[in-house]
């Protein structure tokens with residue numbers, strides 16, 4: 001049986017090969033954290049992690065991901081032994097920095113932000129990093145540019161990500 005791992009659980013892939021990953025999450029797994037904004041790869045609301053890297057869930061078919069591991073916003077929080085959900089540092093920073101208004105883009109922003117932290121840890125350059133003079137805020141904005149926020153919460157989102165970068169040894 002063809003399977004896909006989502007948040008460390010294994011699920012059978014849908015029979016209809018036209019099912020996108022986003023529709024698979026919503027209609028088969030009842031995971032609604034990843035949002036459908038544009039359904040055309042333009043807004044980032046559906047961002048999830050595929051083997052640690054961000055991907056627009058509306059742009060891939062679930063069957064293309066056989067055997068791979070997807071992490072959605074539901075899997076970003078770490079589970080402790082006593083089953084209490086513990087927020088990821090970036091989720092805490094979003095709350096502390098008030099980095100959202102309506103919240104529709106937030107799950108995608110946080111998944112993207114988690115992947116951004118991975119890019120920095122791996123020392124992967126962004127387009128901004130390649131210029132001689134850039135600020136950390138500019139670098140974060142460039143790396144997060146695939147995620148739109150109709151409420152315009154960008155300054156607080158960047159601040160929240162900066163807070164978490166400051167926690168990590170670079």
Ligand code: FES
Pocket residue numbers: 035036037038039040041042043044045046047056057058059
């Ligand atoms: S819903 Fe996937 S990028 Fe907009």
Ligand code: FES
Pocket residue numbers: 099100101102103104105106148149150151152153
């Ligand atoms: S918080 Fe409303 S779209 Fe971003």
